[in-house]
Amino acid sequence: MIRTSETMYKYLRPDKTFPHVWCPGCGIGIVMGALVRAIEKTGFTKDEIVLVSGIGCSGRMSTYLDFNTLHTTHGRALSFATGIKLANPELNIIVVMGDGDATAIGGNHLIHSCRRNIDLTALIVNNNIYGMTGGQYSPTTPMEHKASTAQYGSIEKPFDICKLVEACGASFVARSTTYHAKMLDAMLSRAIAKKGFSVVEAMSQCPVQYGRRNKKGSPVDMMMWYKDNSVSNPAFKKIPPGEVGEQFPVGILVDIEQPDYLERYSKIVKKACGDKL
Amino acid sequence: MKRHKDLLLHGNEACAMGALAAGMRLFAGYPITPSTEIAEFLSVELPKVGGTFIQMEDEISSMGAIIGASLAGVKSMTATSGPGFSLMQENLGFASMAEIPCVLVNVMRGGPSTGMPTRPSQGDVMQSRWGTHGPHPIIVLSPQSVLECYTLTIHAFNLAEKYRSPVIMLMDGIVGHMWENVQLPEKIEVIDRPEPSVPPDWYNPYDNLPGGEIVPLVPFGEGYRYHVTGMVHDKSGFPTLVHEEVEQCLDKLIYKIKNNLHDIIRIEDYMLEDADICIVAHGSVARSAREAVNIARNEGLKVGLLRPITLWPFPRFHLENISKRVKMFVVPEMNYGQVYGEVLKSCPKRAVRVTRVDGELVTPAQIMEKIEGAAL
Structure with missing residues (x-):
């Protein structure tokens, strides 16, 4: 316990930016804790890490952590991160986005980052709602669920973020939840170490804007729901399609080796320079 | 050279x-x-x-x-x-x-x-x-x-x-x-990013330095960990809503340009010394305007050209000075008069526009038409 909080403290910016903006019971703090432990495990120094975030509740994470931090515009975090990576490939770049941030307004940047296989780590905090703006429905709000702009229930089919990024060509895809905090930091450290575009979806409760409207109970109840409905990926594959219900797979879903964008670009450099290299 | x-x-x-x-x-x-x-x-x-x-x-x-x-x-x-x-x-x-x-x-x-x-x-x-x-x-x-x-x-x-x-x-x-x-110039001044003058602990990327000096932007990864945001920020870069800090942040943005107009603004003038009529034109239209000046001068009309090379910040003070000497301005543009509006703002003198939005360049003849009309 003491060891964990010492690690946490080492990476926070306590003088500048606290108290934080997150509501009581919010899961983003748990995700931030997992990210810190993952980075600690990888052994990179603070100077070697760039944390880029978008706009929204999760976007504030970049304010609180003591790295090179960039709080961008809504949905555009991946494009800023792409520029940083191309300009300085030595830097390890982690991009934190919310579900609306990454899959609605930033959907185009997400699918193309996957396709391009640029060496970034995308951490998508999925709380199924636009929290900061007051609980509007997002591309991951389940059908029939209520939101401040879906008072009669959402009629739009939600994205499965992991399936989406897998189809677009990401090299590493994993999912965990705030209940599975230890698994989350394991997934994140794997993702950071992975060459190529990696995505970790962190399912995270929003008791105030999402849970309350949809009678999901307390923050603990919401985390227990993650526990009860998550299934390890190998076990999930064995469930007959008709019996899946609300269950979802957690753990590593995709882990493939393929050349990343910069590796391919180095071939262009060789061609462009002819015999000079 | x-x-x-x-x-x-x-x-x-x-x-x-x-x-x-x-x-x-x-x-x-x-x-x-x-x-x-x-x-x-x-x-x-x-x-x-x-x-x-x-x-x-x-x-x-x-x-x-x-x-x-x-x-x-x-x-x-x-x-x-x-x-x-x-x-x-x-x-x-x-x-x-x-x-x-x-x-x-x-x-x-x-x-x-x-x-x-x-x-x-x-x-x-x-x-x-x-x-x-x-x-x-x-x-x-x-x-x-x-x-x-x-x-x-x-x-x-x-x-x-x-x-x-x-x-x-x-x-x-x-x-x-x-x-x-x-003919490209062989040597031309290139300004690179300056090194920071302070160690990381003292570095405030958005500091208000005396004399309006601008803090160098240190690249990510060089040991100067700081925060960059599109939110209104204090001198260290972190978001703020404190009134004084908000004002400082926004004032600094505006004044770093405003206080350096003399360095930033570039204009070119052509035959303006004795001109009665000043054409204000930029970009490709300035080429037509220059030709119009030549034609007008051949006809004995005292016409000159002011060409803003820096369009923004707009060379307002230059226009104000010229407006003391000339009788009118003619502003040809490939739009309905966007620079024209700025000319009107800058000087109380009479100004006419020559507009063209059909996808063709404003011709010297079109400009001359206005000049001759005005000269009558």
Whole structure:
């Protein structure tokens, strides 16, 4: 316990930016804790890490952590991160986005980052709602669920973020939840170490804007729901399609080796320079 | 000055060559007429000089990528036209607010909307100033020739680095696609990013230094960990809503440009000393205006030309001074009168406009028509 909080403290910016903006019971703090432990495990120094975030509740994470931090515009975090990576490939770049941030307004940047296989780590905090703006429905709000702009229930089919990024060509895809905090930091450290575009979806409760409207109970109840409905990926594959219900797979879903964008670009450099290299 | 041999270039190519000469090493863009030749040229040349070219998924991400690259210490640029320029406004505002040096080339085409992709225009004069929301500083340059596409692009990078600001190269479709024989200057001043003068612990990336000195932007990864945001921030870069800090943040943005107008603003005048009538024209239209001055002088009319090379900040004080000497202004533009409005604001003297929005260049004859009409 003491060891964990010492690690946490080492990476926070306590003088500048606290108290934080997150509501009581919010899961983003748990995700931030997992990210810190993952980075600690990888052994990179603070100077070697760039944390880029978008706009929204999760976007504030970049304010609180003591790295090179960039709080961008809504949905555009991946494009800023792409520029940083191309300009300085030595830097390890982690991009934190919310579900609306990454899959609605930033959907185009997400699918193309996957396709391009640029060496970034995308951490998508999925709380199924636009929290900061007051609980509007997002591309991951389940059908029939209520939101401040879906008072009669959402009629739009939600994205499965992991399936989406897998189809677009990401090299590493994993999912965990705030209940599975230890698994989350394991997934994140794997993702950071992975060459190529990696995505970790962190399912995270929003008791105030999402849970309350949809009678999901307390923050603990919401985390227990993650526990009860998550299934390890190998076990999930064995469930007959008709019996899946609300269950979802957690753990590593995709882990493939393929050349990343910069590796391919180095071939262009060789061609462009002819015999000079 | 020692010069290279003559080169036959078009404006877009010269702009791209200027960017390389300025040390630009990352280009991110999205294809759009009439700017695409810049991207095409750089996709070939950047890999040869250790630079990176990337074609992004849209103009929004192109602007994002060049901001990211600049934060990592690499001079960066994007190029676009009308609709793409509209998409870039969001992140252009970010670059203004977060004070990130970068260069955006807008080769203007006929608008609004898809408009006339293959026809030139000067319809984005106001968008280049006010396209992104909120009060923000911006520097906009307008070249009139292929040579200037080269020299002003280098100047644009210098201003971007010096003032930690995005700079827009506002070209028009004629200048971008025009071919000219040019002699590129062999040596031209290039300003690189200065080193920080303080150790990391003392570094405040948005500090208000005495005398308006601008804090160097230290690239990410060099041990100066700091926060960059599009939110209103204090001197350390963290968001603030404290009234005094909000005011300081926004004032500083505006005054770093306002207090340096003498350094930033470039104009060119032609036969203005004894002129009764002053034509104000920029970009390709300035070429027609110059010819109109020659014709008018042959007819015994005292006409001169003021050409804003720096379009924004607008050379208001120059106009005010000239307005003391001349009887009227004639403002030809390939739009309905965007610079004309600024001329009216700057001087109480009579001003007439010559507008053209059909996708053709304003001709010297059109300008002469107004001058002769006014002279009667």
